[in-house]
Amino acid sequence: MKALMTLALVSTMAAGLAGCVVAPNSGSIYTxxxxxxxxxxRIATVESVREVRIDKGNSGTGALTGAALGGLAGSTVGGGNGSVAAGILGAVAGGLAGDNVEANMKRHAGVEITVRLDSGELRAITQDADELFRPGERVRLLSDGRKTRVTH
Incomplete structure (x- = not known):
């Protein structure tokens, strides 16, 4: 029984770690x-820069991993019905904690950069805050038809 629980725990942890992989929103990182x-x-002039938070959303793997770990840890407490109750409480607490950990891992600093194209049109692009932009400076907008990034 313990070997089966350990196998389930390892499988859940592996799925949880795979769910933590997120694609970058950086102007400097390419897949x-x-x-x-x-x-x-296109060349443009920065009009304004605003700090934002980028949230990749929760996949649920943090909650599942936390619940599996909490349930396993809780089930080792006591014996009989007490062990079952502790396992259930551990799973609930672990699920809540795992969901919170995943949410914090998938939120990070971003910037919303509003630029004025030479044609006079305004555009706003949001990306990771890994490069500093200042109003008035000239920048490049790189677009592939789906995504646009701002670079120097």
């Missing part, structure tokens, strides 16, 4: 699929 693809380049 392998984005590399060597042609992009349209």
């Amino acid at each position: 392998s699929r984005q590399a060597q693809n042609e992009q349209t380049v």
Whole structure:
């Protein structure tokens, strides 16, 4: 029984870790699929920059992993019905904690950059806050038809 519980725990943890992998929203990081693809380049002037939070959303794997760990830890307390009750409480507490951990891992600092194209049009692009932009500076907008990033 313990071997089966350990196998279930390891499987849940592996699924939880896989769910934590998120694609970047950086102006400086390209995925392998984005590399060597042609992009349209436009030049613009930064109008304003606003700090935002980027939230990748919860997949539920944090809650599942936490529940599995909490349930396993709780079930080792006491014996009989007490062990079952402790396992249930551990699973609930672990699920809540795991959901909170996942939410915090998937939220990070971003910037909303409003630019004025040379044509006079305004555009706003949100991306990771890993590059500093200032109003009045000239920047490049790189677009592949789906995503646009702002770079220097």
